[in-house]
Amino acid sequence: MADRGNDMAEDVKLKVTIDGIPVEVAPGTTIMNAARQIGGDVVPPAMCYYSKLEGSGGKCRTCLVKVSKGSEKDPRPMPKLVASCRTTVMDGMEVQNITSPEVLEARKGVVEFLLINHPLDCPICDQAGECHLQDLSYQHGLADTRYEFERRTFDKIDIGDKIQLHMTRCILCYRCVMVADQLTPQRVHGVLGRGDAAEISTYIKKAVDNEFSGNMIDVCPVGALTDKTFRFKNRVWFTKPVEAHRDCPTCSGKVTLWYKGEEVLRVTARKDTYGEAEEFICNTCRFDKKATADWVIEGPRKVKRTSVISANHYEQFNPPPVVKKNLALQEANKEQLERTERLLP
Amino acid sequence: MARKLLLTHIDVPGIQTFDVYRQKGGYRAVEKALKTLTPDEVVEEVKASGLRGRGGAGFPTGMKWSFLAKPEGVPRYLVCNADESEPGTFKDRYLMTHIPHALIEGMIVSSYALGANTSYIYVRGEMMPQIRILERAIAEAKNAGFLGKDILGTGYNLELYVQPGGGAYICGEETALLESLEGKRGNPRIKPPFPAVSGLYNCPTVVNNVESIAATVPIINDGGAEYAKIGVGRSTGTKLISAGGNVNKPGVYEIELGVPVEEFIYSDEYCGGIANGKRLKAVVAGGSSVPILPANLILKTLNGEPRLMTYESLADGGFQSGTMLGSGGFIAFDEDQCIVRNTWNFSRFYHHESCGQCSPCREGTGWLEKVLHNIEYGHGSSSDIDLLVNVAKNIEGNTICPLGDAAAWPVASAIRHFRDEFEWHVSHGQEAQHRNYGLAHYADPLEPVA
Numbered sequence: 118m119a120d121r122g123n124d125m126a127e128d129v130k131l132k133v134t135i136d137g138i139p140v141e142v143a144p145g146t147t148i149m150n151a152a153r154q155i156g157g158d159v160v161p162p163a164m165c166y167y168s169k170l171e172g173s174g175g176k177c178r179t180c181l182v183k184v185s186k187g188s189e190k191d192p193r194p195m196p197k198l199v200a201s202c203r204t205t206v207m208d209g210m211e212v213q214n215i216t217s218p219e220v221l222e223a224r225k226g227v228v229e230f231l232l233i234n235h236p237l238d239c240p241i242c243d244q245a246g247e248c249h250l251q252d253l254s255y256q257h258g259l260a261d262t263r264y265e266f267e268r269r270t271f272d273k274i275d276i277g278d279k280i281q282l283h284m285t286r287c288i289l290c291y292r293c294v295m296v297a298d299q300l301t302p303q304r305v306h307g308v309l310g311r312g313d314a315a316e317i318s319t320y321i322k323k324a325v326d327n328e329f330s331g332n333m334i335d336v337c338p339v340g341a342l343t344d345k346t347f348r349f350k351n352r353v354w355f356t357k358p359v360e361a362h363r364d365c366p367t368c369s370g371k372v373t374l375w376y377k378g379e380e381v382l383r384v385t386a387r388k389d390t391y392g393e394a395e396e397f398i399c400n401t402c403r404f405d406k407k408a409t410a411d412w413v414i415e416g417p418r419k420v421k422r423t424s425v426i427s428a429n430h431y432e433q434f435n436p437p438p439v440v441k442k443n444l445a446l447q448e449a450n451k452e453q454l455e456r457t458e459r460l461l462p
Numbered sequence: 463m464a465r466k467l468l469l470t471h472i473d474v475p476g477i478q479t480f481d482v483y484r485q486k487g488g489y490r491a492v493e494k495a496l497k498t499l500t501p502d503e504v505v506e507e508v509k510a511s512g513l514r515g516r517g518g519a520g521f522p523t524g525m526k527w528s529f530l531a532k533p534e535g536v537p538r539y540l541v542c543n544a545d546e547s548e549p550g551t552f553k554d555r556y557l558m559t560h561i562p563h564a565l566i567e568g569m570i571v572s573s574y575a576l577g578a579n580t581s582y583i584y585v586r587g588e589m590m591p592q593i594r595i596l597e598r599a600i601a602e603a604k605n606a607g608f609l610g611k612d613i614l615g616t617g618y619n620l621e622l623y624v625q626p627g628g629g630a631y632i633c634g635e636e637t638a639l640l641e642s643l644e645g646k647r648g649n650p651r652i653k654p655p656f657p658a659v660s661g662l663y664n665c666p667t668v669v670n671n672v673e674s675i676a677a678t679v680p681i682i683n684d685g686g687a688e689y690a691k692i693g694v695g696r697s698t699g700t701k702l703i704s705a706g707g708n709v710n711k712p713g714v715y716e717i718e719l720g721v722p723v724e725e726f727i728y729s730d731e732y733c734g735g736i737a738n739g740k741r742l743k744a745v746v747a748g749g750s751s752v753p754i755l756p757a758n759l760i761l762k763t764l765n766g767e768p769r770l771m772t773y774e775s776l777a778d779g780g781f782q783s784g785t786m787l788g789s790g791g792f793i794a795f796d797e798d799q800c801i802v803r804n805t806w807n808f809s810r811f812y813h814h815e816s817c818g819q820c821s822p823c824r825e826g827t828g829w830l831e832k833v834l835h836n837i838e839y840g841h842g843s844s845s846d847i848d849l850l851v852n853v854a855k856n857i858e859g860n861t862i863c864p865l866g867d868a869a870a871w872p873v874a875s876a877i878r879h880f881r882d883e884f885e886w887h888v889s890h891g892q893e894a895q896h897r898n899y900g901l902a903h904y905a906d907p908l909e910p911v912a
Contacts, residue, residue: 174652175652175820175862176819176820176821176862177820177821178820178821178822178860178861178862179821181860197859197860198859198860200652200862203652223856223860226822226855226856226857226860227821227822227856227860229856230821230822230824230825230826230829230856231821231825233825233829234825234828263849264829266829266832288821289818289819289821289824291819307647308647308818310818311630311632311815311816311817311818312813312814312815312816312817312818312824312827312828313813313816313818313824313825313827313828314818315817315818315819315824
């Protein structure tokens with residue numbers, strides 16, 4: 118795959134500059150993956166691209182960047198903004214991402230498009246806290262909406278006892294379709310309809326029950342596909358991610374367990390900085406092994422400090438010294454303490 | 463009388479049949495190409511003709527052919543795009559209905575030039591009569607030895623198939639067409655790779671419009687240089703224009719590129735003027751996707767030069783004061799027509815036809831349609847007009863395929879040129895329900911030519 122580089126041509130390196138930062142990458146690398154090699158702010162956001170899924174990307178248009186110099190040989194800029202996840206680098210290419218007002222403007226437009234028909238039901242959505250669309254709109258979106266019309270809704274369909282489909286939240290990234298194509302022997306769901314009536318659906322209410330179908334939940338950037346065994350159990354930021362493994366005959370068995378107190382509420386694949394599963398896991402690991410005894414615990418899963426998941430649970434509640442001297446503050450603090458204790462495991 | 467190359471024998475009774483077509487000099491181009499020219503020489507002739515893609519984009523056909531990758535041991539395909547669905551355009555259907563053998567002959571010549579042994583004509587699903595006509599024509603040509611194995615004893619093999627589409631506008635986009643032809647959902651592919659490198663079944667493929675392919679017949683018969691003599695500058699040859707709207711004589715006309723727009727509208731040889739003695743208000747010159755222009759700008763460019771029916775002249779002034787020749791769907795609006803309603807109608811079409819693959823088009827086309835619906839039915843507000851401009855700008859250029867642009871341009875151009883009419887619709891919401899805005903300052907300033 119493109120991001121893994123090409124062993125044959127390891128000696129050939131292409132030089133590309135992204136937002137003024139030079140990086141050398143193997144031929145065939147996309148702008149997105151070149152930016153990921155640099156890391157940090159210059160990495161364009163990706164809602165549909167998934168490095169582990171072949172052919173993904175190009176659809177959501179949030180990763181649009183400006184190519185201000187095509188290559189050393191042909192320095193002309195590209196006429197339009199390009200999808201960085203599907204455009205391969207050329208030697209001497211110069212790319213502008215966050216340094217181009219045009220790109221930021223276009224990205225803002227795309228985020229707005231993604232949100233106009235999104236129900237924004239984050240308070241009751243299981244994905245809240247680890248939702249890419251939430252992060253994206255927080256970073257690039259507007260505070261209010263210019264869309265005055267009724268939001269799009271769909272007829273509810275049941276796709277089985279393990280996975281909950283909320284079509285209204287879907288952004289049609291096609292990732293789950295590719296999971297089914299590439300991880301399971303036969304795909305039973307897909308995109309039906311076209312335009313803004315396009316929806317993820319199964320043929321005649323068929324259940325999605327392949328051994329690897331649960332990965333559809335992990336790749337879904339929004340709350341369109343969620344885990345029925347975790348549904349409404351808890352908010353993700355009240356649970357503790359712990360790395361664990363087991364000797365699984367079907368998959369690697371390397372997972373993240375999400376604890377609330379002693380209880381394992383949910384099992385997911387381990388996700389990297391970009392929210393992508395490191396290794397796909399099987400449904401047995403995901404849905405059926407929910408006892409600590411099933412697993413060998415490795416230790417806490419590191420979560421980005423900026424993530425809402427890390428906000429609540431690693432530190433003990435320690436009132437600052439100033440509170441000890443002030444009666445009014447002590448009273449307020451007691452209330453706060455009670456509330457925190459109710460919420461914390 | 464202007465020269466006709468494609469529709470010369472349109473009035474001959476029975477021209478649909480192989481025998482009459484052959485009597486009238488049909489299939490000479492196949493004989494000439496297969497027996498006397500090498501494939502590369504055919505490509506050179508087409509290059510010399512300066513023929514530009516007749517489907518809308520106007521990309522030089524010969525150049526497109528020369529980009530075709532030719533790896534050893536991999537089949538190459540020619541696919542004819544007959545998924546004509548652009549509102550206002552009906553030239554390909556006309557050609558296929560009346561002279562199907564012109565397309566078949568062009569397909570043989572073009573396939574020979576490209577080294578394709580299997581070629582497809584992808585016809586829009588709604589055109590069942592045309593599909594039957596083409597299938598009959600293919601059977602006739604096969605009987606006569608112009609298709610199949612060892613054509614005319616030259617050793618060249620060609621199988622030609624007609625594939626009905628499922629009835630989606632998006633399948634006229636070449637990569638969506640290929641997906642559909644492969645039996646998949648008609649979603650445009652992300653380019654690169656372009657079809658010339660990896661097209662149908664991942665093999666090098668050329669996708670051409672019906673008219674482009676048919677035009678190779680006169681090019682081979684008379685020579686590319688002769689064809690290039692017709693027309694103005696880089697717009698060579700003849701073009702089928704499907705004239706519609708409020709003209710006296712709507713229909714398909716074959717024009718030599720370079721006819722002044724004014725002559726095309728008012729001359730009796732073509733549209734014969736605006737119907738019912740009304741005055742011209744606006745023109746959509748190349749199918750619903752291209753920017754609409756008010757009468758004063760369609761007849762003359764901003765520099766005061768008469769506008770000609772050529773790729774360059776119609777695009778003169780960019781999108782500020784120009785438009786595009788597009789696919790040749792020429793729609794004239796008289797003074798009674800409502801631009802807001804028309805824009806809403808176009809928007810409704812693009813909303814319905816968006817494939818839903820990329821977010822700006824999937825969400826944006828619907829948004830445009832809803833806002834325009836509000837304005838048209840008297841529920842708009844003045845900020846809606848700027849909102850439309852902004853949403854159109856956010857769609858344009860940010861999508862996978864040109865459908866996003868095609869949805870954004872008509873809206874942006876209508877507001878650019880007819881903003882006062884939109885504002886009137888907002889401020890006089892009730893009145894706009896029973897009366898049209900009329901001509902106003904963009905009135906046709908010219909006297910009709912005799």
